[in-house]
Amino acid sequence: TDKIIIAPSVLSADFSCLGEEVEAVCRAGADWIHLDVMDGHFVPNITFGPPVIKAIRNRTEKVFDCHLMIEPVDSFLAAFADAGCHYITVHAEATTHLDRSLQAIRDLGCKAGVSLNPSTPENVIEYVLDRLDLVLLMTVNPGFGGQAFIPSVIDKVARVKTMIGDRPIMIEIDGGVTPETAPLVSRAGADVLVAGSAIFKGGADRYAANISALRHAANN
Ligand code: DX5
Numbered sequence: 001t002d003k004i005i006i007a008p009s010v011l012s013a014d015f016s017c018l019g020e021e022v023e024a025v026c027r028a029g030a031d032w033i034h035l036d037v038m039d040g041h042f043v044p045n046i047t048f049g050p051p052v053i054k055a056i057r058n059r060t061e062k063v064f065d066c067h068l069m070i071e072p073v074d075s076f077l078a079a080f081a082d083a084g085c086h087y088i089t090v091h092a093e094a095t096t097h098l099d100r101s102l103q104a105i106r107d108l109g110c111k112a113g114v115s116l117n118p119s120t121p122e123n124v125i126e127y128v129l130d131r132l133d134l135v136l137l138m139t140v141n142p143g144f145g146g147q148a149f150i151p152s153v154i155d156k157v158a159r160v161k162t163m164i165g166d167r168p169i170m171i172e173i174d175g176g177v178t179p180e181t182a183p184l185v186s187r188a189g190a191d192v193l194v195a196g197s198a199i200f201k202g203g204a205d206r207y208a209a210n211i212s213a214l215r216h217a218a219n220n
């Protein structure tokens with residue numbers, strides 16, 4: 001595909017000037033902004049929540065792609081919709097009633113995503129395909145930036161692509177995405193690539209080159 005979507009994860013940005021970082025990465029060619037929300041319970045790290053997302057919302061018109069690594073999740077969905085998220089993605093492992101969570105996201109006027117940890121089989125999405133706009137396949141265990149890509153997920157990308165068929169559902173890949181790993185997942189069917197360390201490394205002067213390196217690698 002030559003229309004891969006690049007979604008920088010602000011987890012690797014400088015939080016002391018997050019608004020400027022969002023503006024810089026958008027100027028550098030980001031398609032979406034990926035927002036990693038962690039609760040110290042579902043994952044062993046804590047990041048930020050709706051007030052921070054709301055604070056940076058006016059810095060760009062780009063799609064806000066919110067990845068919720070929180071449990072419970074249903075009681076927080078409205079706050080993330082109000083904060084201005086377009087896509088809201090929940091972990092299948094973090095909600096007992098996945099069908100209900102996905103319906104709730106669409107009822108709030110957002111696009112609904114489900115994320116699967118590397119060890120979670122793809123069959124958990126079989127009966128909710130018609131409620132999905134996006135499937136986020138983790139290629140690391142969630143919680144931290146800068147971890148190594150787990151190659152066993154490449155086969156899962158291809159299987160999910162087959163399951164989706166002609167439904168309008170995007171496949172997003174998150175974790176360890178670099179110019180080396182991007183072609184492996186884009187060839188298997190990925191539509192959206194999240195990258196934190198591969199984009200934010202080297203400082204703002206490098207963001208445009210880092211994004212185009214990923215885009216070029218994914219499209220070839
Ligand atoms: C991990 C997060 C990722 C992370 C990716 O739990 O979901 O979005 O920021 O970081 P890199 O690209 O450095 O692996």
Ligand code: ZN
Nearest residue numbers: 036067174194
């Ligand atoms: Zn993420």
